[in-house]
Amino acid sequence: MKAWGERQTTLEDVAKAAGVSRATASRVITGTGPASPVTRDRVRAAVRQLDYQPNQVARALANRSGFRLVIAAVGTAPRVLDDPYMHRAVAAAAAAGAPYGVGASLQWLSRDSPRLDELAEDRSVRGVVLLNTTEATLAAVPSALHGRVVSIGIGSRTVPSFDVDNGGAATAILNHLYATGRRRIAMVTGPQWMPCAWRSVESYRRLARAAGLPVRLVAGDFSAERGHQATHALLRRWPDTDAVYAVNDATALGVLAALREDGRQVPGDIAVAGFDDIPFAALSSPALTTASHPVDQIIHAAATAVLNEASVPPTVVFPSTLVRRQST
Amino acid sequence: MKAWGERQTTLEDVAKAAGVSRATASRVITGTGPASPVTRDRVRAAVRQLDYQPNQVARALANRSGFRLVIAAVGTAPRVLDDPYMHRAVAAAAAAGAPYGVGASLQWLSRDSPRLDELAEDRSVRGVVLLNTTEATLAAVPSALHGRVVSIGIGSRTVPSFDVDNGGAATAILNHLYATGRRRIAMVTGPQWMPCAWRSVESYRRLARAAGLPVRLVAGDFSAERGHQATHALLRRWPDTDAVYAVNDATALGVLAALREDGRQVPGDIAVAGFDDIPFAALSSPALTTASHPVDQIIHAAATAVLNEASVPPTVVFPSTLVRRQST
DNA sequence: TTGAAAGCGCTAACAC
DNA sequence: GTGTTAGCGCTTTCAA
Numbered sequence A, B: 001m002k003a004w005g006e007r008q009t010t011l012e013d014v015a016k017a018a019g020v021s022r023a024t025a026s027r028v029i030t031g032t033g034p035a036s037p038v039t040r041d042r043v044r045a046a047v048r049q050l051d052y053q054p055n056q057v058a059r060a061l062a063n064r065s066g067f068r069l070v071i072a073a074v075g076t077a078p079r080v081l082d083d084p085y086m087h088r089a090v091a092a093a094a095a096a097g098a099p100y101g102v103g104a105s106l107q108w109l110s111r112d113s114p115r116l117d118e119l120a121e122d123r124s125v126r127g128v129v130l131l132n133t134t135e136a137t138l139a140a141v142p143s144a145l146h147g148r149v150v151s152i153g154i155g156s157r158t159v160p161s162f163d164v165d166n167g168g169a170a171t172a173i174l175n176h177l178y179a180t181g182r183r184r185i186a187m188v189t190g191p192q193w194m195p196c197a198w199r200s201v202e203s204y205r206r207l208a209r210a211a212g213l214p215v216r217l218v219a220g221d222f223s224a225e226r227g228h229q230a231t232h233a234l235l236r237r238w239p240d241t242d243a244v245y246a247v248n249d250a251t252a253l254g255v256l257a258a259l260r261e262d263g264r265q266v267p268g269d270i271a272v273a274g275f276d277d278i279p280f281a282a283l284s285s286p287a288l289t290t291a292s293h294p295v296d297q298i299i300h301a302a303a304t305a306v307l308n309e310a311s312v313p314p315t316v317v318f319p320s321t322l323v324r325r326q327s328t
Numbered sequence C: 001t002t003g004a005a006a007g008c009g010c011t012a013a014c015a016c
Numbered sequence D: 001g002t003g004t005t006a007g008c009g010c011t012t013t014c015a016a
Helices: A011-018 A022-030 A037-050 A056-063 A078-082 A084-100 A116-121 A135-139 A166-179 A195-211 A224-237 A249-261 A295-307 B011-018 B022-030 B037-050 B056-063 B078-082 B084-100 B116-121 B135-139 B166-179 B195-211 B224-237 B249-261 B295-307
Strands: A068-075 A103-110 A125-131 A149-152 A161-164 A185-188 A216-218 A243-246 A271-273 A315-318 B068-075 B103-110 B125-131 B149-152 B161-164 B185-188 B216-218 B243-246 B271-273 B315-318
Touching (some): A022 A037, A068 A084, A068 A295, A084 A295, A161 A166, A161 A295, A166 A243, A185 A195, A185 A224, A224 A249, A243 A249, B011 B022, B011 B037, B068 B084, B084 B125, B084 B295, B125 B295, B149 B295, B161 B295, B166 B195
Parallel strands (some): A149 A161, A185 A216, A185 A243
Antiparallel strands (some): A103 B103
């Protein structure tokens, strides 16, 4: 491998320029260990003057710390990685890590046999962010990963979680549907095995019970295609449904397409609401009522927590807000 | 920093198990330098038996090579990073790098003063993938980056380029519009400064001239909002327009929304076509005719080329195929 | 074809 | 407070 560019300025250079030892320079720069005010200043000056940039690779080697943040998405097949939601998450992680000189990797984690040991053993891995986490995944987290793994969705005693307030979002949407006169509200759910989508179903059941409304659940899988199919099934079974709450916007767009095929007017005959507020929710016809999902913020917080090895509360919940549009 | 987990198996262990020196083991594993067939086999066996994984950090330090792939998106403001297209690109890079133990970083590059030197000097940077590249950006690529930088879009003598066949896609779409009887075709373009979108405009002009059709260009910026505004402007100026070709699907969805507001039937009164074939192109109403854009493949190829420091042809073009749906 | 030895640039014990 | 001294795990001359 060729050396590109001239020799970089090293800690050695800084130390020499400041008239101290490498160790002292290191202490000042990393902020660990003691140093007299004078030396501190001289080292800092040297750093500035030489435009010294610590070599992160050497640092990582000496620290035995990795240099990439792995976004591990749990799923039944590698194609979970094709989801725009994943893309958004990775992009957020890639942006959050950049200032730390840490890159993001995207990996599929088999739902049945999550190979988390490999990640734990891989010295290039600085930390892991779990997506679509299941109980089984959490159980498979090796202790070597403790302190540098977080989950988006459900967490555990050893794995802190960061998530949007799913329950609150569902409640807000359903209350809105109820308030606008809907009484036969169906829900298209996420995949059964994905716990992060359970809470919205719980909210749905609770509110239905409280208001004395019927429970009409159809299983989806977060995809528009399934939302589309599920809607046809739903209309066959409960033709008088007057609102559909979809677990996410992609599903809701599928719902909208199916209703159109079926000749139903939205929101005249039937209202539709989603969740996530993806960019295209505003562009569908009719524009989709939904609730916001601050993915970027969530991932940013999660990534930052991992990178700082910060002690975080076991659960951090991000608020969601209702976005009213034409579909309800 | 704490050491997590037990000591990893190192090259030393492998060498010992194989009864050779570290140097020899290294040669066999990296595939550089000579080694007798017997030694080769013994080292390989040891690797397998011990489940040895090279420490990428140490490797990077010894090689003086970085460990992250930077996706540098040129734009006027950091918010270019919010584009779903960027997200897709980063995700693809993050997935492509994972097997190499290389993560992806996402960074904004100012169009006016691209700080590429910083990237060149940063030892943690293994390579750079330029997005939305301009001539000025290419001119600013420091020689220290040669061989480990590629561009998605236009390239230069020193920067190889990977891109979709923009011209071909435009031609296919416009021919399709013409073949279906459209004769007053308008185009909503991308931002003026973005050369990667020029080729489709060129195709548009060429075909219009060849067929004796009027040229009706309106400037957009890849966003749905601008597509929306541009359409209203366009209809005011040329009310008899019978087709709109949008530079990308996001723009086309904005066009669709504007036409709906204006009471025009699609495709009855006016046809609409986009480009990219994003997931939601199939879900709009009417579903959008477009042409495919294999972003994942392109980025994968680009990333792989950088990671392998492979000598690639100056320009690699990926084919696009027409996707006919209801909007035309 | 192989091994010894010298780094890559940094951090962290440990002694002063 | 500060410097000396060992590494971190790998690659790569250079001799043999």
